[in-house]
Amino acid sequence: DQQESSKHSNGPTEDKSLIKAEGTINIILVGDSGTGKSNLFSRYFLNEFKEDFISTIGLDKQIKLINYKNHLYRVSINDTAGQERFRALPLKYFQNADGTLLLFDITNQESFDNVKSWMQDLQKNGKGKNHRIYLIGNKIDLSDRKINQDQAQTIAESLGLKYYEMSCKENINVNEVVSRLIVECINNLITETDNGFQLN
Ligand code: GDP
Ligand code: MG
Numbered sequence: 001d002q003q004e005s006s007k008h009s010n011g012p013t014e015d016k017s018l019i020k021a022e023g024t025i026n027i028i029l030v031g032d033s034g035t036g037k038s039n040l041f042s043r044y045f046l047n048e049f050k051e052d053f054i055s056t057i058g059l060d061k062q063i064k065l066i067n068y069k070n071h072l073y074r075v076s077i078n079d080t081a082g083q084e085r086f087r088a089l090p091l092k093y094f095q096n097a098d099g100t101l102l103l104f105d106i107t108n109q110e111s112f113d114n115v116k117s118w119m120q121d122l123q124k125n126g127k128g129k130n131h132r133i134y135l136i137g138n139k140i141d142l143s144d145r146k147i148n149q150d151q152a153q154t155i156a157e158s159l160g161l162k163y164y165e166m167s168c169k170e171n172i173n174v175n176e177v178v179s180r181l182i183v184e185c186i187n188n189l190i191t192e193t194d195n196g197f198q199l200n
Contacts, residue, residue: 021072068183078093138167
Protein backbone atom coordinates (compact mmCIF):
# COMPACT_ATOMS: atom_id res chain seq x y z
CA ASP A 1 0.00 0.00 0.00
CA GLN A 2 3.07 2.19 -0.08
CA GLN A 3 4.46 3.98 -3.05
CA GLU A 4 7.95 5.27 -3.42
CA SER A 5 8.84 8.35 -5.37
CA SER A 6 11.76 10.63 -6.12
CA LYS A 7 14.52 11.16 -3.63
CA HIS A 8 16.11 14.42 -4.52
CA SER A 9 14.54 17.83 -4.55
CA ASN A 10 15.42 18.90 -8.06
CA GLY A 11 13.33 16.59 -10.24
CA PRO A 12 9.98 17.36 -11.81
CA THR A 13 8.35 14.37 -10.06
CA GLU A 14 9.22 15.84 -6.69
CA ASP A 15 7.78 19.24 -7.60
CA LYS A 16 4.54 17.63 -8.68
CA SER A 17 4.35 15.57 -5.52
CA LEU A 18 4.85 18.63 -3.37
CA ILE A 19 1.74 20.14 -4.90
CA LYS A 20 -0.38 17.03 -4.48
CA ALA A 21 0.70 15.84 -1.04
CA GLU A 22 -1.86 16.17 1.77
CA GLY A 23 0.78 16.80 4.37
CA THR A 24 4.33 16.20 5.45
CA ILE A 25 5.54 13.86 8.17
CA ASN A 26 8.98 14.43 9.64
CA ILE A 27 10.77 11.51 11.22
CA ILE A 28 14.09 11.79 13.03
CA LEU A 29 16.68 9.30 14.26
CA VAL A 30 18.06 9.85 17.75
CA GLY A 31 20.37 7.96 20.13
CA ASP A 32 24.02 7.54 20.96
CA SER A 33 26.68 7.46 18.31
CA GLY A 34 27.27 3.88 17.17
CA THR A 35 23.74 2.58 17.81
CA GLY A 36 23.04 2.15 14.08
CA LYS A 37 21.04 5.22 13.07
CA SER A 38 22.83 5.72 9.77
CA ASN A 39 22.55 2.03 8.96
CA LEU A 40 18.84 2.10 9.72
CA PHE A 41 18.61 5.03 7.32
CA SER A 42 20.56 3.29 4.55
CA ARG A 43 18.79 -0.04 5.14
CA TYR A 44 15.38 1.57 4.85
CA PHE A 45 16.14 3.68 1.78
CA LEU A 46 18.86 1.81 -0.10
CA ASN A 47 18.65 -1.67 1.42
CA GLU A 48 22.35 -1.41 2.23
CA PHE A 49 24.35 -2.20 5.35
CA LYS A 50 27.84 -0.89 6.14
CA GLU A 51 30.27 -2.85 8.36
CA ASP A 52 32.50 0.16 8.84
CA PHE A 53 31.63 2.68 11.43
CA ILE A 54 30.25 5.65 9.56
CA SER A 55 29.88 8.97 11.30
CA THR A 56 28.46 10.61 8.23
CA ILE A 57 27.03 8.65 5.38
CA GLY A 58 26.76 11.69 3.12
CA LEU A 59 23.00 11.49 3.10
CA ASP A 60 21.11 13.08 5.92
CA LYS A 61 17.61 13.48 4.61
CA GLN A 62 15.49 11.38 2.29
CA ILE A 63 11.93 11.89 1.19
CA LYS A 64 9.40 9.24 0.36
CA LEU A 65 5.89 9.64 -0.95
CA ILE A 66 3.48 7.34 0.82
CA ASN A 67 0.09 6.53 -0.61
CA TYR A 68 -2.14 5.89 2.38
CA LYS A 69 -5.86 5.32 1.85
CA ASN A 70 -5.63 7.04 -1.53
CA HIS A 71 -4.01 10.18 -0.18
CA LEU A 72 -0.39 11.09 -0.71
CA TYR A 73 1.85 12.05 2.18
CA ARG A 74 5.37 13.31 1.99
CA VAL A 75 7.54 11.51 4.53
CA SER A 76 10.90 13.02 5.33
CA ILE A 77 13.35 10.88 7.31
CA ASN A 78 16.30 12.68 8.84
CA ASP A 79 19.59 11.26 10.04
CA THR A 80 22.16 13.15 12.08
CA ALA A 81 25.51 14.13 10.60
CA GLY A 82 27.25 12.68 13.66
CA GLN A 83 26.72 15.64 16.02
CA GLU A 84 25.18 13.31 18.62
CA ARG A 85 28.72 12.25 19.52
CA PHE A 86 29.07 15.67 21.12
CA ARG A 87 25.46 15.79 22.31
CA ALA A 88 25.08 18.72 19.94
CA LEU A 89 22.05 18.00 17.79
CA PRO A 90 20.58 21.26 16.51
CA LEU A 91 17.34 22.39 18.16
CA LYS A 92 15.50 22.49 14.87
CA TYR A 93 16.26 18.80 14.40
CA PHE A 94 13.86 18.08 17.29
CA GLN A 95 11.41 20.89 16.76
CA ASN A 96 9.85 19.65 13.52
CA ALA A 97 9.70 15.98 14.39
CA ASP A 98 6.34 14.19 14.18
CA GLY A 99 7.93 10.83 14.84
CA THR A 100 11.19 9.65 16.38
CA LEU A 101 13.10 6.39 16.41
CA LEU A 102 15.19 6.49 19.61
CA LEU A 103 17.89 3.84 19.24
CA PHE A 104 20.13 2.00 21.63
CA ASP A 105 22.46 -0.94 20.98
CA ILE A 106 21.35 -4.08 22.89
CA THR A 107 25.03 -4.98 23.42
CA ASN A 108 25.98 -1.56 24.80
CA GLN A 109 24.89 -0.67 28.34
CA GLU A 110 25.88 2.98 28.06
CA SER A 111 23.72 3.53 24.99
CA PHE A 112 20.78 2.12 26.97
CA ASP A 113 21.56 4.25 30.04
CA ASN A 114 21.52 7.34 27.83
CA VAL A 115 17.98 6.68 26.59
CA LYS A 116 16.58 8.73 29.48
CA SER A 117 18.61 11.80 28.67
CA TRP A 118 17.71 11.56 24.97
CA MET A 119 14.08 11.48 26.09
CA GLN A 120 14.64 14.65 28.10
CA ASP A 121 15.98 16.39 24.99
CA LEU A 122 13.01 15.14 22.97
CA GLN A 123 10.50 16.25 25.59
CA LYS A 124 12.12 19.63 26.05
CA ASN A 125 12.52 20.44 22.37
CA GLY A 126 9.90 18.35 20.59
CA LYS A 127 6.24 18.80 19.68
CA GLY A 128 4.86 17.34 22.90
CA LYS A 129 1.88 15.02 22.79
CA ASN A 130 1.70 15.06 19.00
CA HIS A 131 5.13 13.51 18.87
CA ARG A 132 5.27 9.72 18.40
CA ILE A 133 8.43 8.11 19.78
CA TYR A 134 9.47 4.46 19.51
CA LEU A 135 12.31 3.03 21.57
CA ILE A 136 14.42 0.74 19.38
CA GLY A 137 16.82 -1.97 20.55
CA ASN A 138 19.09 -2.49 17.55
CA LYS A 139 21.66 -5.20 16.67
CA ILE A 140 19.64 -8.28 17.75
CA ASP A 141 21.83 -10.34 15.39
CA LEU A 142 24.66 -10.09 17.96
CA SER A 143 25.03 -12.76 20.66
CA ASP A 144 26.56 -10.64 23.44
CA ARG A 145 23.31 -9.01 24.48
CA LYS A 146 23.53 -6.85 27.63
CA ILE A 147 19.99 -5.52 27.73
CA ASN A 148 17.17 -8.03 27.75
CA GLN A 149 13.71 -7.40 26.36
CA ASP A 150 12.09 -7.09 29.78
CA GLN A 151 14.49 -4.37 30.91
CA ALA A 152 13.93 -2.40 27.73
CA GLN A 153 10.16 -2.90 27.88
CA THR A 154 10.11 -1.64 31.47
CA ILE A 155 12.00 1.55 30.61
CA ALA A 156 9.86 2.07 27.53
CA GLU A 157 6.67 1.79 29.58
CA SER A 158 7.95 4.17 32.23
CA LEU A 159 8.69 6.71 29.51
CA GLY A 160 5.38 6.09 27.72
CA LEU A 161 7.01 4.62 24.61
CA LYS A 162 6.48 1.56 22.48
CA TYR A 163 9.45 -0.78 22.29
CA TYR A 164 10.66 -2.68 19.22
CA GLU A 165 13.80 -4.61 18.39
CA MET A 166 15.54 -4.86 15.03
CA SER A 167 18.71 -5.71 13.17
CA CYS A 168 19.81 -3.36 10.44
CA LYS A 169 22.53 -5.83 9.57
CA GLU A 170 20.24 -8.82 9.02
CA ASN A 171 17.35 -6.63 7.88
CA ILE A 172 15.05 -7.83 10.65
CA ASN A 173 12.00 -5.69 11.48
CA VAL A 174 13.36 -2.48 9.89
CA ASN A 175 10.66 -1.86 7.30
CA GLU A 176 7.92 -3.07 9.61
CA VAL A 177 8.81 -0.66 12.40
CA VAL A 178 9.46 2.37 10.21
CA SER A 179 6.19 1.78 8.32
CA ARG A 180 4.27 1.42 11.56
CA LEU A 181 5.61 4.73 12.83
CA ILE A 182 4.78 6.46 9.54
CA VAL A 183 1.19 5.16 9.62
CA GLU A 184 0.80 6.27 13.24
CA CYS A 185 2.06 9.73 12.36
CA ILE A 186 -0.29 9.99 9.39
CA ASN A 187 -3.23 8.87 11.50
CA ASN A 188 -2.25 11.51 13.98
CA LEU A 189 -2.35 14.13 11.27
CA ILE A 190 -5.76 13.25 9.90
CA THR A 191 -9.22 12.69 11.18
CA GLU A 192 -11.38 10.41 9.16
CA THR A 193 -14.84 11.88 8.71
CA ASP A 194 -17.89 10.89 6.67
CA ASN A 195 -16.77 13.39 4.06
CA GLY A 196 -13.31 11.91 3.72
CA PHE A 197 -10.15 13.23 5.29
CA GLN A 198 -9.67 16.47 7.08
CA LEU A 199 -6.34 17.81 8.16
CA ASN A 200 -6.05 18.45 11.88
P1 GDP B 1 25.21 5.74 14.15
O1 GDP B 1 26.44 6.37 14.74
O2 GDP B 1 24.10 5.66 15.15
O3 GDP B 1 24.77 6.38 12.88
O4 GDP B 1 25.58 4.21 13.83
P2 GDP B 1 26.08 3.55 12.45
O5 GDP B 1 24.91 3.29 11.56
O6 GDP B 1 27.20 4.33 11.90
O7 GDP B 1 26.56 2.12 12.98
C1 GDP B 1 27.58 2.01 13.93
C2 GDP B 1 28.21 0.64 13.84
O8 GDP B 1 27.28 -0.36 14.21
C3 GDP B 1 28.70 0.28 12.43
O9 GDP B 1 29.91 -0.44 12.56
C4 GDP B 1 27.62 -0.62 11.90
O10 GDP B 1 28.10 -1.55 10.98
C5 GDP B 1 27.13 -1.32 13.18
N1 GDP B 1 25.72 -1.72 13.12
C6 GDP B 1 24.63 -0.96 12.83
N2 GDP B 1 23.50 -1.67 12.88
C7 GDP B 1 23.86 -2.94 13.20
C8 GDP B 1 23.13 -4.17 13.40
O11 GDP B 1 21.91 -4.27 13.29
N3 GDP B 1 23.89 -5.27 13.72
C9 GDP B 1 25.25 -5.22 13.85
N4 GDP B 1 25.88 -6.37 14.18
N5 GDP B 1 25.95 -4.09 13.68
C10 GDP B 1 25.27 -2.96 13.36
MG1 MG C 1 25.40 8.14 11.95
